[in-house]
Amino acid sequence: MSSLSIRALAIGLLLTSGLLAACTSTAKDVFKGVDRIVAAGDLHGDYDQYIKVLTTNGLVDEQLRWQGGKTHFVQLGDVVDRGPDSLRIIRHLMKLEKEAKKKGGRVHVLIGNHEAMNIQGDLRYVHPGEYSALISEGSDVLRDRYLEAVYKHQVSIDPTLAANPGPVMEGLKKKFPLGYVEHRSLWEPGQEIAKWVASHNAVIRINDSLFVHGGLSPHVEPQKLSKINRRVRSEISVRFDGEGLSNSQDGPLWYRGLASNEAEVELAPLLEMLKFYDVNRIFIAHTPTNGAILTRLDGTVIMIDVGISAHYGSSLANIVIEDGTLQVMHRGSQVPFPGDGLSIQAYLEMVSALEPLDSRLKKYVHSMDDQLAQEKEKMPQRAVN
Structure with a gap:
């Protein structure tokens, strides 16, 4: 049975419950004169780490209420998948958005590729805990109704399945765990969480910087931010199975060229693109670093x-831009960003010293040190006169 057919059944079940609604929205995407910006990358369902980002940057109080004043907090997408607490994070972000706005600040939750995937029914990376968190007293009955509809559809395609329904139903139970239908009732286009996601932007500009989940390809003609955002929001507000900005490898949710292409390929067109947007730099997530x-x-x-x-x-690290000065909050310590006399190697040594002994970053920096030492040994020694 195709995923499209199964999805159609899920939508039909939700429609009979009166749960689907239309979704249209607009969102401001250019902000100027912002004194303090805090930006963090992918959270992937880790609530505890999310809270650490907020607390180490002074954005919330002990009751997890906004205390960041006029700070703009930018979360660059991929709140969901790979971890069990995506919905818990989203619920808190919803609350924080309202609180920050009342205090003169802003919370910008950008659309990531995993949000788009959940809305469009690509659930390969949904953590089992996401489904478990949605189980209630009525989950058994709700899933039974759904499984029965799926089973009848399969039998209509292959009548021989009716001769031995037990194994078929057991297979369906494994494929669609308890909480699955509730998950779709939140994430189908027009549903509560999908609608909330689609009320946000894929890319924003704050002061002299762009913020986007995957990246903006400098190899395609640049478009106004408002046009990019409208297209992405439009695509994830409905069932969308075609090729568009929300699922293209060159689109803002997926593009990795800024993170991986060589300077010979990327730099010159990138500088032209930044000039078009009248910014100096672009912040991206999506492609993990070594910590x-x-x-x-x-x-x-x-x-x-x-x-x-x-x-x-x-x-645990995020960007802090205060009064135009770019710094890094690394495991609760604010350190200068490389540049203006601070080399990348010196910066990495500095943040590595803040890491636990078994961290990926510490291992990465040690390997870099070893490589530099080996290269030094291979260099010809100058004769001493």
């Missing part, structure tokens, strides 16, 4: 997906 925020392409690209979630090793 530290990194810069590339002459400082025009800053990679901030350090692998915050347990799935990627529980690293």
Whole structure:
């Protein structure tokens, strides 16, 4: 049975419950004169790490209420998947958005590829705990109704299945765990969480910087941010199975060229693109680093997906821009960003010293040190006169 047919059944079940609604929205995507920005990468269902980001940057009080004043907090997408607490994070972000706005601040939750995947029914990376968190007293009955509809559909395609329904139903139970139908009742286009996601942007500009989950390809003609955001929101607000910005490898949710292409390929067109948007740099997530925020392409690209979630090793770092000065909050300590006399190697040594002994970053920096030492040994020695 195709995933499209199964999805159609899920939508039919939700429609009979009167749960689907239309979703249209607009969102401001350019902000100027912001004194303090805090930006963090992928969270992937790790609530505890998410809270650490908020508390170490002074954004919430002991009751987890907004205390960041006029700070703009940017979460660059991929709140969901790979961890069990995505919905818990989303519920808190919903609350925090309202609280921050009342205090003159903002919470910007950008759309990531995993949010789009959940809305469009690609559930390969949904953590089992996400389904478990949605189980209630009525889950058994709700799932039985759904399984019965799926079973009848399969039998209509292959009548021989009716001769031995037991194994078929057992297979369906494994494929659609308790909580699955509730998950779809939140994430189908027009549903509560899908609608909330689609009320946000894929890319925003704050002061002299762009923020986006995957990246903006400099190899395609640049478009106004408002046009990009409208297209992405439009695509994830309905059932969308075609090729578009929300699922293209060159689109803002998926593009990895800024994180991986060589400067010979990427830098010149990137500089032209930044000029078009009248910004100096672009912050991206999506592509995990070895545990530290990194810069590339002459400082025009800053990679901030350090692998915050347990799935990627529980690293902890985010960007802080205060009065135009770019710094890194690394495991609760604010350190200068490389540049202006601070080399990448010195920066990595500095943040590595803040890491636990078994961290990915510490191992990475040690391997870099070993490599440099080996290269030094291979260098010809100058004769001493």
